[in-house]
Amino acid sequence: MADTEGNLVRNVAIGLAVVAVVLGGLAFVASGNDTSAPGWRGRVLPEAETEPDFTLTDTSGDPFNLIEDTTGDLTLLMFGYTNCPDICPISLGTLKAALDDLGADVANRVDMVFVTADPDRDTPERLRTYLDGYSTDFIGLRGTAEQTEQAQDLANVPRAQLEDADADGEYAVGHATQIIAYQNDGVARIVYPFGTRAEDWKIDLPRLLAGEHPSA
């Protein structure tokens, strides 16, 4: 009787172990990045937005108009700051990883424009050095506080808020976290919030460059 019970427990344990291996394996394979999923990985806007017409100063000190001076087929616009501890480095890093994987054919057709929301601390040199840490092709723009606010208004993102400085005079800046994608017709139909992964970019960028228009 005891042997029968022992065999039963043993057989159940073996059965459970086999099931666990199969389920574990399936979970591993199935939960990898699914590149065949339909739909857009970014957040499709309920209403399309036109590219904002503002002029700021680039890291060389020259005026830079967002509409006239971007030469690629897709303009990605983000407001951030170089002291940002998390959102900016992660967003720029994942985009850079995706562009590297997609190759020069795609990367050369994308203009990534980073507008500092902290012009007091982000000097042109600092901004250039920061962006070069990701890509020398990323464009850095800077303006006065008023120009920066106006640019944010035109891009339809909330204005950045400077938080209280600590004892060392350092402060954080609350800023919009999305990257806005303007296609070559000067219209944004999709934005990429914080949390967009490199795989998401790798799926959407070729489609946007091919002229597909995201629609809600």
Add this chain to the structure above:
Amino acid sequence: MRWWCSAVKQDWDWTPRPYIGVWLLIAGIVALYARMWQKHRVEFETLDDDKHYMRRFAGGVFFLWVASDWPIGTLGGGYLASVHMMQFMLYTFAAAPLLMLGTPEWMARSVLDRLHLRGVWFALSRPLVAVLLSNAFLIATHSPIGVDSLRSSQFGSFAMDMIWLFSGFVLWSPIINPIREAGMTSAPGRIVYLFLAAALVPMIPGGFITFSPSALYSTYELAPRVGLSPLHDQQLAGVIMKLGSIPVVWTAMGVIWFRWYKKDSQRPVHRRAAVQRDPAPAEGSTHALH
């Protein structure tokens, strides 16, 4: 204050962070162990082996604490996949075997009997069950969906760590089972089991993680950076999974082989000695060793 390490979207710094759950767990384990020894000594005399058990158990508790608490627990919980993998190694290949080696047979029997788990433990200790189950846990807890869903909350992260510890117990149960008759007895069988269960099978998910062209885990891809890029961090994690167990597993295999060899090589000497002690065979007898 957080009670267990999990993913947080905060910039990393080296300021120590307390985790009350980790301390309570460690204190609870130590208190239970000490209490059982205390009760045991009322009835039985102290043996030399007792100190060995305690030392090994203390080592297991130390590795359990190191793997769970700041900074390794914090970094592995939400910043670096490579440290997450290091945690897995510490739970499975350091804490679990040392805790088992530090558990005397009377204590293991007492705990299992009180929990009515003796039958289950014997079933889990069977090599086929152990290899399948421990590697199923390994795969599930390193799958992107497993990592991203469990690491996002303190409870999930705690569950993952405890699964690793349990998985370590199961993995080692055929080799260093505190209840002798539950484990494997054949030395070659134990060597083959260890090689398959702890060295060969983990190579497969380890290779998958190492050679994946993109970041698999959103937890670590979208974490504030601590030096490494997400892909390099993941590649390092894969290498740790593939190679990290080698020192422990191969040392264990070496010890088993050496003991087996020693035991085996002593056998003819004993036999010869026995023959010499025997009275001289009667004339015409064939009872002799050549």
